[in-house]
Amino acid sequence: KDMILSGGVNVYPKDIEEVVVQHPAVREAAVFGAPDDRWGEIPVAAVALKEGMTATAEEIVAWTNSRVGAKFQRLHDAVFYEEFPRNVAGKTLKREMRARYQKG
Numbered sequence: 001k002d003m004i005l006s007g008g009v010n011v012y013p014k015d016i017e018e019v020v021v022q023h024p025a026v027r028e029a030a031v032f033g034a035p036d037d038r039w040g041e042i043p044v045a046a047v048a049l050k051e052g053m054t055a056t057a058e059e060i061v062a063w064t065n066s067r068v069g070a071k072f073q074r075l076h077d078a079v080f081y082e083e084f085p086r087n088v089a090g091k092t093l094k095r096e097m098r099a100r101y102q103k104g
Contacts, residue, residue: 002094004033004041009072011043013094016075019067020045023060025053030084032094034077034101042076046097048084077101 004011013031020029028048033041047060060078068074079101085093 004031004043006033006041006043006072007039010015011020011041011072013043014046016043016064016068016073020047020060020075021075023055023063025049025055026060027051028084030092030094030097031075032098032101034098036076044098044101045074045075045078046074046081046084046094046101047078048081 004013011033013033016031017029020026020031027049027050028047031043032046034044036042045060045064047055049055052053057078057080061075065074079097081097085091085096
């Protein structure tokens with residue numbers, strides 16, 4: 001399932017990813033749902049930065065949240081990856097990202 005259920009609203013990660021990748025420092029983005037006591041799930045962005053670029057999680061979150069169309073699409077956090085985990089077909093493994101995020 002590539003959908004986040006946040007506060008009873010269906011949130012489509014692709015809609016948020018399309019905004020995150022427009023950030024000048026971002027090479028690749030994947031958005032997944034992290035468990036949250038209040039909302040059920042909250043959107044979190046996994047980000048790979050372009051060579052030589054820097055950004056903080058706070059910067060990515062604020063930049064994205066000022067550009068998404070709806071309140072429920074707002075990111076709650078961002079985490080950084082050198083390379084995204086992928087399966088043999090090259091598909092990004094969001095389930096693995098979510099598990100790593102939950103471990104802290």
